[in-house]
Amino acid sequence: MAKAYERIADELRDAIRAGQLGPGDRLPAETDLAARHRRSVPTVREALRLLQDEGLIEKQHGRGTFVRKPRTRVLRTNLRHQWEKNRAREPEQERLRTGATEHATGLQVNDLVFHASYGEAKADKSLAEAFGVAEGTTLVERVYRTRYAVETAPFALVSSYLIRDMVAENPDLLDETKEPWPGGTQSQLLTLGIELDRIEERVTAHPPTPEEAEELELPPGTSVIVLRKISYDTDNRAVEISDVTLPGDRTEMLFTTHLERW
């Protein structure tokens, strides 16, 4: 015989999947569900927790339990990399007109980039390995959030790293007041004579840590996508690394691979 809380959860899940309970609808109160199934309230709460962990429902203290609405998805595509590379050689005036984020996500200029912090950091083991330098090497670090204007929750947390000694020739790159860099990183790297050859992106997913949940305003029942982007120049050196944390329930990534013709 199935457990009581599973039976309650199954009944509600079926109702949601069948559309008897649509997005935004309120579920019966916990006391009602308990009475209907002749179970205690904690048992009902156990059932609701299952559905919450699956991302199907959302609880609102004092108001009730609701079927979750799908959130607006943001598309992130690797076509942006070639676009940014082309853009890097355009006149500065043209570059200032449009930001890279809008193009990458398909959204308009309502997007905002908040510059949160800028400074130096020492390479930890993972960064040192990726850059191919010694642990403890000094890096330039930028940390920022990307936010969709009509919502409060950011849709990306980004930490971006450069090797300080490599970029020291251009003082603008070390000058905090020059933020945000007009034309993006590729344009700035060009001032150092650096041309990018390829970009590697590693993607994993996991449930959010409490810190990630708070920063991305993630409700229980969502996942986090972690992306590490490594840019290599034409000498095959790793010149820039970005760690990006994305909310899984509102991010869609599109990678296009072009194949050589026969």
Added chain:
Amino acid sequence: MAKAYERIADELRDAIRAGQLGPGDRLPAETDLAARHRRSVPTVREALRLLQDEGLIEKQHGRGTFVRKPRTRVLRTNLRHQWEKNRAREPEQERLRTGATEHATGLQVNDLVFHASYGEAKADKSLAEAFGVAEGTTLVERVYRTRYAVETAPFALVSSYLIRDMVAENPDLLDETKEPWPGGTQSQLLTLGIELDRIEERVTAHPPTPEEAEELELPPGTSVIVLRKISYDTDNRAVEISDVTLPGDRTEMLFTTHLERW
């Protein structure tokens, strides 16, 4: 004042992050934790559930609660697509020698592909849109699981679709007994004169449904990566679509984007 279960969870999480409790270590019994914090057992269980949802711990009925070990990760890279394309034109004997999965994941031939089902299906709305055909169009459907030999849990659930009318010219493609297709899909498409131009992969992440959790043997506190791969031929037609479900805690995806030289 912080809630009791949060304080207990914080204490344990700190101990794990600091390394006082390492991977595989057993946590104190729930009754012990309750006594130490002068709280009831359900309160302690609430704290443990938090950590479980974060993927930090794993409960084993009758044995105890343990700090989770990171699972062996499987790397999936888009370099495989070019590799498979090159392979498609090699002699059949050579193609039979190695499977595509081994190369794609970096694992050896211990991998197994279980063919679970093979048949026809009608295009639902999402597939019809992606293929650019009418809803209800007949498709050839293959459903299979990829498993790592030394573990019981599969690391991928795959549903692969072709348009039946497009592949009908080659009876081998409709013949179940010819499975697994020697040389992979690209090799078979070549027999129809179809050459692939590019591959699009869309990636999202979400918490597992009960069905996914069961099939992939996912413990609570893991995410699922969903990947839809669309292959386009040189006439820009979508010729093959695969929906791949991957366990988030053991999958790493690597996408390399090559940029045009200046």
Added chain:
DNA sequence: GAGTGGTCTAGACCACTGT
């Protein structure tokens, strides 16, 4: 059999939302 986590009860009281 001893020890562990899993399920469940029947309540109490608190905190938040809306009227």
Added chain:
DNA sequence: CAGTGGTCTAGACCACTCC
């Protein structure tokens, strides 16, 4: 204020693992 979910108690009994 009434109604909702959030936290917590003090126990009971079951199911599983290991010795």
